[in-house]
Amino acid sequence: MFHSKYLIVGASHAGLSALDAIRLIEPEGEVTLLCAESTPPYSPTILPYVVSGEVRAEEVFLRRSDRFERMGVRFEAGARVVSVQAGDHSVELESGEKWEYEKLLLATGAAPSIPRIEGLEGVSYHVLRTLEDAEKLRAAMSAAKEAIVLGAGLIGMHAAENMLKAGLKVRVVEALDQVLPAYFDPRGADLIERAFLEQGIEILTGERVEGVAQSGGRVELSLSSGKTLSGDLLLVSTGVKPRTEYLKGSGVEVEEGVVVDDRMRAGGVEDVWAAGDVAQARGFFGDSKRVNATVLSAVEQGRIAGMDMVGDSALQPYGGGMAVNTYTFFKHRAFSVGMGKVSESEDDFEVDQVYLPSSFCYQKLVFSGGYLVGASGINTELDPGVLYQLIRRKVNLEEEKGVFSAKPLEMGRVLMSQVWR
Amino acid sequence: MYEIRFHGRGGQGAVLASKILAKAMVEEGKYVKAIPSFGFERRGAPVAAYLRFADRVIRQTTNIYHPDCVVCLDPTLPRSVDIFEDIKGGGVWVQATKKALDEVQYPALLSRVGFCDAFGIALQVFGRPITNSIMLGSFARTTALVSMDSLVKAMGSVAFRDADLDKNIEAARRGYEESKVYDLRGGMEERA
C-alpha cells in the first residue's frame, strides 16, 4: 500500500498544471503523479508533428527529467489506474498496487472515439492518441501508398497533410458537410479545404462510411453515396471521448465525462477532482456542462483543481470552457475562438467579416450585445490570445466597436493594455 | 437739513432714485445720507427710501419720519399708502400722474406740487413702467434743489439694470421738461 497526500492520475497538461498549483502553496506535502504510459509526460497535441517528423519522439516531453525530483514530486510511469475506491480514498493500478490518497485528481484525458461501422473491428487501422500510436503510424506511412483518413477534425487534417508530404495519396472522408466542423464556419472551412484540394488531397464531405472490409493489405470503404474507396492505410480520427471506464462502480458521477463543479470537484464523491479532457465542466456561453478537449481548458482546469486541492484562497472559480484552437496547414495559419461559427443571419449577433479568397484570407468577429463572443481567422494578423481574453473577461466593447471593427489588432492591444495590462 | 421720502413699488427703482439723487446732491456740494426702508420686498409691493442732505456732516443714520419732500413714483400708490404721513408744513410733493391738480386730493399744508406723467413717458422711452429717472427730473424741476447736470453726472456712476444710461438721461430730461409745477399759497401760509 502506497500513500500520497495528493495523488494525480494522468500526466499531461491538466495534471502538470495542477501539480504546479499545488507546489506553489505547499512546497512539502507528498505529491504523486501516476502516468499510464511508460514515458515522461507529453501532450497528445504534439502527435501529428511526431508523425510528420518535425519533432522526434524523444524530444516531446513536457518536463525535464530532473524536474519532478527538484519539486519533490514522485513520478510513476507505467502506472495505469484500473479502479477507484473513493470511500477508502484509494486507487488500484493495473499492476495490483494500491495507492491511498487524501486528495485525488483525475486527469486521465481522452481516448479515440471509434465509430460503429460494420466491419471496422475486423480491419487493421490506426488511431492517433499516444506516442505509441504516432510511431506506429509513422512506420506504416513509410510503407504505404494510399491513405484514407476517416474524420476531418484537427487530427485527421494534420495527418492527411503529413501523409501527403510523406508521398502518399490521401483521401479524407467526413460525414458532415465541411472540414473542421468544430471550429470553422462553412466559408472558412471551404478556404481550408481549397488548400487541401490544391495540394492534391481528395476530400469527401457529407459521406458516411457504411462498411469497411479488408482484403490483403488493403482496406475498402463503402460510402453512403455508393462510392467505394480503397487504400493501404486507414486512420480513424473521428474525435475523442473521456477515459472513464476505470471509474465504474467508484461512485464518481460520470455522464459524458466526469461531472465537475466550478472548482473541478467531481460529483458523487468526496476529495476527488477532475480536470482536462476527462472532465465535463461548465460551458462558457451558459450552455450545459460538456467536455471541452482543448489544451487551454486542460491547463486552466488543472490549475483550478490544484488550487482547490491545496486550499489556495486566490482561487477564482472556473469561468467555463469554449472552443478555442489554432491550426496551421500548408504554411497557412488559422485560429478560432468562441462562437466563431455563428452566421450573420442569426438574430442577437452582429458579425464583421473580411473575406479575401484570392489572398487566402478570412477574418470574422462575432458580437452579441456589445461583447465579443467569437472570432476566427485565416492568415490574419490578429492576436488570438487577446481576442480570447476579450471574450473570457467579457470586456464591454459597445463604445469601441467602431474602432475595434476597423482596427481589431490595434484596438485589441490597446484594450489589453488598459484592461488587463 | 433737507429730508426727502421716496415712495414707489418694488421694481420701479425708488431705492436707486434715492441713491442717484444722493450722488447728485454731492455734486451740488452737499453732505448726504440715503437709506432704503426695508420690508418684505416683492415686485409691486410699496417701498420707501429716504434721503437727507445738508451743508454739514450728517450723523443720523435713521429713517425719515418728517420729510420736507415726498416723491412718489407710482400714480396709484397714494390710494393705498399714506404718502403724506407726517410731512412738514410747507412740504413739497412730486407725483407721477397724468392728472391735473384739481383732480386729486392732498393736504392743505403743501407749498408746492410737481406732477409728471411718468408712466406715459416711461412706456415711450423704455417700453416699461420704470419711473425713477423721470421722477428725478420732475423733482429737479419742482424743487430746483438740484441741477439736471448734477443728475446726469450722478446717473453716469450707477449701474442701470433695465436700460442703458442714455435712455435714462433722456427719461430724466423729459421728466424735467414735462412736469407741471403748482405753487400753493395755503402751504406758504402754514409754513410761515
Added chain:
Amino acid sequence: MGKVIVCDGNEAAAWGVALARPDMVAVYPITPQSSLAEYISQFVADGIIKADLMDVEGEHSVLSVLQGAALAGARTFTASCGQGLAFMFEPYFRTPPLRLPIVMSIVTRDGITPQSVWGGQQDAMTVRETGWVHMHCENVQEVLDTVIMAFKIAEHRDVMLPVNVNHDGNYLSYGVEKVEVPDQEEVDVFLGEKNVNWHVALDPERPMGVDPLTGGAGGIGPSLFVKYRKGLCRGMQNALRVIEEVHREWGERFGRKWAPLVEEYRLDGADYAVVTIGSMSGAGKDAVDMARDEEGKRVGLIKMKTFRPFPRKALCEALSKVKAAGVVDRSVSFGWNSGPMYQEILSSMYFLSTPIPAISFIGGLAGADITVDHFRRVIDETQRVLEGGEVASEPIWLNEST
C-alpha cells in the same frame, strides 16, 4: 488725495478690500451681506480687485478655503453674517488659534427665530468669545477705512489674529454716503509688505505639521496647550495697542481720525453719558447735542468701536468722567437679561474707584430704527438714575411699541 464717491457701506467695504490687495477672496451671499458679495465679485470681474475669487458652496467652505490659502501665504478676505456666520462657526472659532490674519466683514444681522433677515448685532455679539478682533463702525466712511486698517492690525506680528469689521445690516449695508476712497499707492505704503504665514505654513519648502494633537492628562501636553492659549490671549491684548497705533497712523496719513477703541463725545463737563455702538451713534450724538445745547442737560456720549479685545482701560477712563450711564445695545445677552455691552460695562466698573449706576437699553433689533427720539428717552432715563432714581432689573426695550 483720493477720490470722492457716493456709495453704501457694502460697496465701501468692497473698496477697502480692493485697496488692501488681498490674494484670495471667498464669498457666499446672505442678506444683508449679499450686495457686498456682489460688489466683491464684480470688482474681481472688472479687475478692480486683483484676487482669486472662490465662489464656494457655503460659508463653512468660505472660511475653510481662506484658511488653506492663508496657510499657504495668502492675504484673504470674506464677509458674512447671521445664519451664515453660524454655519461658518466651526472653522470660524478655529481661526484665532491657528493665528491666521483673515479679515472678515460681519454685516450684522439679528438672529432667528422668529424669522428675520434684518439688522441687529446678535450675530457678532454671539461670537464675541472666540478670539477674533471685533470692531464696529459708525458710518460708511469708517467702514472703508476700518477694513483697510483691519489687515494691518491682523497681520501685525504682535497680533496675528483674524479681525471682524462689523457694520450694521441695513443702516450701513445699504445706507449711502459721500465717501473718500484713498489712493492705492498711499494704502500700499500704509499696509507695507505682507507676510501672513511666517509663523505657521503649509509649504513644502518649510514642511511642518500644522496643528498636532496636544493636551490630555499627563506629559507636556496640557502645559503646551496652555502656552498656546496664553499666546492667543497675549495677541488679543497686544491688539489693543496695535489698534491704537494703526488708527493713529491712519489719521496722520489720511486725515481721518477715528477713535480706535472708545470714543468720548462731549464728556467734558458731562454728569452722565449714553453708551453706543455702531451706526446708532450718529443719532445719539445729535440727541446729545440737542439735549445739551437746547435743554442744557449735562450729557455726553461714549461710543465703543472695539469690542474685542475689550478695551477695559479706555472705557474705564471714559466712565470715570461721569456719574451715570445709559447703555444702548443692539442685541441681547440672554444670560444676563440685558444687553451684552451693558453686562461687560458692569464688569469693567469693578476697576473703577466708584461704580456708577447704569441702565441697559436694548433697541434696533431686527432692523428697527434707533432715532433721536429714542435717545431723548435714553437721556431722560439716565438722568433719572443720575438723580437717584432706581435702576430697574430689566432692560428698557426701545422699540417695544412702535
Added chain:
Amino acid sequence: MGKGYKTIAFYPQRCDGCQKCVEACSEFHAGSTDPVHSRIKVVEAGGAFGLALCRQCGEPQCVMNCPAGALEKDTETGVIKWDRDRCVNCHICTLACPYAGITYNVVSEEVMKCDFCEGDPACVKACPLGALELKRGAEIFNEWAELEDLVVPGISACLGCNSELVLRHTLRRVGSNVVVATPPGCMAGVGTVGVNGKTGVKAPVFHPLLTNTAAMLAGAKRYYKRIGRDVTMIAFGGDGGTADVGFQSLSGAAERGEQMIYICVDNEGYMNTGVQRSSTTPYGAWTSTTPVGTVLRGKSRDAKPMPLLMVMHNCEYVATASTAFMEDYYRKLEKAIEAARRGMAYIHVFSPCPTGWRFPPSKLIEVGRKAVQTNIVPLWEYENRVGRIRFTHPVENPLPVAEYLSLIGKFRHLDEEQIAHIQAQTQRKIEVLKKFTSEQTTTTLHHAA
C-alpha cells in the same frame, strides 16, 4: 525578498507612438528596421497606445500550454526562452498568451518573442521618452520602496492597519512637494500630524476639520497656483470625513474642479473612535451604533455609493481601489496624479480594519481580495475625458458574498435573509455600474443633471 527578474516596464503616458523601439528591436533581431521582425509592438487606436510585448510572466501561459515543450522560463534570468528546434509551429502559445507577447512573423514563418537582447534590450535604449524602462520584476512594485518613505517610523496604527499601508505607499509616490491633509480619523489618529508639536510625516501636513478637508486644500492650491508654484494637494480622508460631514465641502470642491488628489480611505465607519457607523458602513454590519440585539441586527441601510457620486460630480478621475490589488492601485494613483493637474482626482480605497471589523490582521489581504472576488468591491475607474466607467478587474463569475462575509466578525450575526439582501445588492450595484460603462449613459446623466 528574492532577487527578482528583470522585465520591461511601459509607461503609456510618456509614449508618443514614435516606433523607435520597434525599429530597434527589428534591427537587433533581423538586421532590418522592418517592423515585421519586431517583438515589441506599440499600436495606437482610439487615441490610446497599446503595447504588445512579452511580460516574461511568472506563471507563463505560453509555457504551460505549449504541447512541444518549446517554451521554458529560464530560472536564472526569468526570460522565457523559445526553442526553435522543439517548436512545431502550432501557435497555441499565441492563443494562450493574453498579452500578444508571442506572435507570428510572416517573413520568418515562425513565432517570435522578446528574448531581452541578451539582457540589454534594444527597445529600452532606443526610447527617447523614457516610456520603456528595464526593471527588476519586483521593482515595478517595489521601486516605490526605494522612494523616500515620508511617514515616520513608529506611528501608532493598529496591527495590520490597511490605512497605514495606503498612506505610506501613496506618499512615497506622490513625493514631498505636497501638502497633506489628514482630517480627524484613523489617518490623523495614528499621528500623521504628530502629537505635542512633533510631526508624523516628512512633508507639510495638517489636520483640517472633519468637515472641510477639500475646501482647505483648495484654498492652499489656489494660492500656490496664483504665485506660480506647482504643489500637489492630497487628502487622506476617512469615510466619515468624506461621505458624511465632509461631503458638502468635497462636493463643492469637486464641482469647482479644484485640483487635488482626494483619497478616501474607507474603513466603513468611525474606526478611530470606537467603531461607530458611517454612511459607508455596509448593510448588516455591526458597529457600536448599529449594534446587534434582539430587535436590531446591525446596520439597516446600504452604504452610500460614494465613488459613483463623485463620477456624477464630473471629477477628472475617479477610481475604486484595494490594497489586495496593489498594481491596480499604483496605476490608478499614477492617473490620479496626472488628473489632479486638471481637476479633482478621487480614489476610494477599500480599507478593511482588523480592529474594528473583527478579523485577524493576517487576513487583511485575503479580506481585500475576497471583497473584490465577490464583487462587494468592484474595481473600476472613470476618466472624465473618456467619459465612462471601466472595470479594471472585471469579475464575471463572482464568488458568493458569504465567502467574504464569513471572514469578518462584524458580519458574524447575519441571517440568511440578510446575506440574501447583500447578495442581491451586490448584483444590483454591478448592474448599475455596468450602465455607466457606456459613454452615452454617463454623458446623458451629466447633461440631465
